[in-house]
Amino acid sequence: xxxxxxxxxxxxxxxxxxxxxxxxxxxxxxxxxxxxxxxxxxxxxxxxxxxxxxxxxxxxxxxxxxxxxxxxxxxxxxxxxxxxxxxxxxxxxxxxxxxxxxxxxxxxxxxxxxxxxxxxxxxxxxxxxxxxxxxxxxxxxxxxxxxxxxxxxxxxxxxxxxxxxxxxxxxxxxxxxxxxxxxxxxxxxxxxxxxxxxxxxxxxxxxxxxxxxxxxxxxxxxxxxxxxxxxxxxxxxxxxxxxxxxxxxxxxxxxxxxxxxxxxxxxxxxxxxxxxxxxxxxxxxxxxxxxxxxxxxxxxxxxxxx
Numbered sequence: 001x002x003x004x005x006x007x008x009x010x011x012x013x014x015x016x017x018x019x020x021x022x023x024x025x026x027x028x029x030x031x032x033x034x035x036x037x038x039x040x041x042x043x044x045x046x047x048x049x050x051x052x053x054x055x056x057x058x059x060x061x062x063x064x065x066x067x068x069x070x071x072x073x074x075x076x077x078x079x080x081x082x083x084x085x086x087x088x089x090x091x092x093x094x095x096x097x098x099x100x101x102x103x104x105x106x107x108x109x110x111x112x113x114x115x116x117x118x119x120x121x122x123x124x125x126x127x128x129x130x131x132x133x134x135x136x137x138x139x140x141x142x143x144x145x146x147x148x149x150x151x152x153x154x155x156x157x158x159x160x161x162x163x164x165x166x167x168x169x170x171x172x173x174x175x176x177x178x179x180x181x182x183x184x185x186x187x188x189x190x191x192x193x194x195x196x197x198x199x200x201x202x203x204x205x206x207x208x209x210x211x212x213x214x215x216x217x218x219x220x221x222x223x224x225x226x227x228x229x230x231x232x233x234x235x236x237x238x239x240x241x242x243x244x245x246x247x248x249x250x251x252x253x254x255x256x257x258x259x260x261x262x263x264x265x266x267x268x269x270x271x272x273x274x275x276x277x278x279x280x281x282x283x284x285x286x287x288x289x290x291x292x293x294x295x296x297x298x299x300x301x302x303x304x305x306x
Contacts, residue, residue: 005269006045008094009301011038012085012109013053016078018062018071019104019147020278022246028279029053029099031244031290037297044302049094054081056101068138069159075146076161079108083165086112086273091119097297100277103134106231107150107162113229113273114170124272125175125221126154126229127265129236129258131183131249133192133199140187147278148188151176155195173197177217179261180205180236183249202251210257214264227272230265230300234278234289242292244284255292262299274300 013029038048056078064070082098086109089096098109106128114124128134134151137158141148152158155176156169163169173196182202184192192199200213221228239248241255253261265271276293284290295303 006047007301008092009041009046009048010085010089010094010096011048011050011099012082012096013099014056014078014082014101014105015053016056016075016101016105018056018059018075019102019145020246021143021145022280023059024280024282025100025102025246025278026056026058027281028101028290031279031281031284031287032099032276032294034287035291035294037294040294040298041301044298046301051085054078054085066138067144068141069146069149070144072146072159072161075104076159076165079105079162079165082108083112083115087116090116090272095271095301096273098273098275098277100275100279102147103130103231103233103275103277104147104150105277106275107153108165109273109275110154110229110231111166111170115167117227117272122225122227123175124171124227124229125177126171126231127177127179127217127221128231129179129253129261130181130233131235131247131252132233133178133181133184133188135191135195136185136188140185140191142185152191155197175221177221179213180253182251205253205257210253210260211264214261218264218268222268222270226270228265228268228270229273230262230271231275232277232293232296234276234293237292242289244280244289245278246280246283247278258296259299262296263304266300266302271300
């Protein structure tokens with residue numbers, strides 16, 4: 001398998017605006033589509049199927065429920081639907097691309113991809129690009145916002161309703177690489193240190209370079225039967241590059257660091273699925289962040305400078 005081989009790409013919009021503390025990310029899927037993403041992927045030779053948007057209620061239609069895990073019932077329902085769509089894509093030989101929407105969507109996309117890979121005796125590793133670790137649980141989260149919990153759920157922790165989607169757990173911690181983290185809650189910092197996941201802070205990237213870090217990660221994530229899911233929170237990039245996010249943190253990945261990361265994954269030919277999350281068009285500048293996200297999807301699917 002090589003990065004240049006045309007594939008079926010399944011675009012799945014998930015206008016999930018329930019896991020974040022700031023409104024607007026439900027418009028993310030539409031903003032990505034406005035970049036001409038389908039046509040640009042087709043120009044690379046891929047066959048693209050846009051499955052439209054998963055139905056998600058807006059916060060005004062529901063009660064938040066448990067303040068430690070706000071809107072968990074509705075979020076879990078949307079993630080279960082997404083898990084099924086992602087699994088169907090992989091089983092059909094496709095690559096599901098989840099267009100968000102807040103990052104709690106990964107509690108559906110990743111279990112779905114992992115479930116489908118298991119049917120053909122393949123295993124999944126996840127590269128999670130984010131300013132935050134998203135490893136809080138209802139007991140540790142200071143806000144109760146579920147977009148800070150999806151990775152914990154994939155690891156078998158976090159809200160029970162999300163853990164069940166992953167059949168208890170869909171990822172061992174040594175199959176996860178957190179890249180670009182720089183803003184962790186106090187209790188979450190301890191969770192990350194004790195979890196066994198590979199965690200690369202922006203300090204690590206400054207010291208060693210994104211190329212060396214990705215080489216290290218990919219060496220261990222591309223063995224026989226291994227596939228990769230890239231879960232990209234746009235706030236992993238510096239806000240000067242991608243301003244349209246609800247929780248911007250200065251000092252993130254540069255434009256070229258983000259592209260090199262995506263290009264190196266494409267070079268492996270092992271991309272199984274991808275999320276692009278937390279795009280908030282109400283905070284963007286002329287759809288610039290959506291365009292950056294679209295460009296990174298293209299890089300992960302084989303677009304090259306030469």
